[in-house]
Amino acid sequence: MTTLSQDAARPETRPAATGPTVPPVLSVRDAHIHDRAGDREIVHGVSFDLTPGKTVGIVGESGSGKTLTCRATLGILPPHFEVSAGSIEIDGTDIATLTPQQWTRLRGSTISAVFQDPASYLNPSLRVGAQIAEVLRVKTGLKRREARLRALELLAAVHLRDPELVYGQYPFELSGGMLQRVLIAAAIAAGPRILIADEATTALDVTVQAEILDLLADLRESTGLALVVVSHDLAVVAQLCDEVLVMRQGEVVEQGPTRTVLDSPRHPYTRLLIDEHESYGLDKFLAPKEGAA
């Protein structure tokens, strides 16, 4: 039987692949997250660097601290939570120094996010196109007509057929997959450099999930977008991520290049996650190894 080590103070880390040094757009350094209400530390030190066009994945069981880590990078921790140690830098600026006005400027235009349950992030009584156009007017200063045209381009960019039709539809008229695309269109409208996708495909069926993951990969390729992908599903991470962090109970128990971690996991918890996923055919999501026939 697999036993899980409780001694997870030091994550199993692997060197990242070497390459030209590009400054990270997001740099998380030993970030700890504390809950003042319960006087307890929830996240015990997360570190990663995210460079343009790359994807970092965070996997782990429910309640392991994945969402709080994302919310910390977006400056939207719940009221009584704080980053109690370590640092988070966006484009070289320590977010602890940002004023609310600076955050407002940064959100959407430098860092953006897509969460699960897209319907709850859209206004049910407004047509979806108008909601994207509104983001464009507020964030990029486009006039009404230009914002409409750009919103149509964005709906096409997220592979929605018939953007004109979708533009005029209300959220309740769209399927879950279409809504998630609309939300991605809104999230990338102001040209962010970082997109956090927190369980963004979890509620979707497998085919639509695969399409959304392809879409994120396309955007990364075409715009140099840097992605943080949070999932409890290793197959999602295998498909999209260059580096993976495995979290358990607020600890990063293992971290490294995705292929290395999934091919030869060192921590018992990572092995357990992989064993659980074997039945879903994790192999088919992994790119063939270099040199393999």
Ligand SMILES: Nc1ncnc2c1ncn2[C@@H]1O[C@H](COP(=O)(O)OP(=O)(O)OP(=O)(O)O)[C@@H](O)[C@H]1O
């Ligand atoms: N708003 C909140 N109020 C109180 N506790 C919270 C709040 N948000 C998170 N927590 C606590 O922090 C822990 C980490 O939560 P987090 O949402 O980061 O986990 P997660 O790994 O994203 O889980 P899931 O996969 O279920 O979304 C949870 O165990 C929860 O107890």
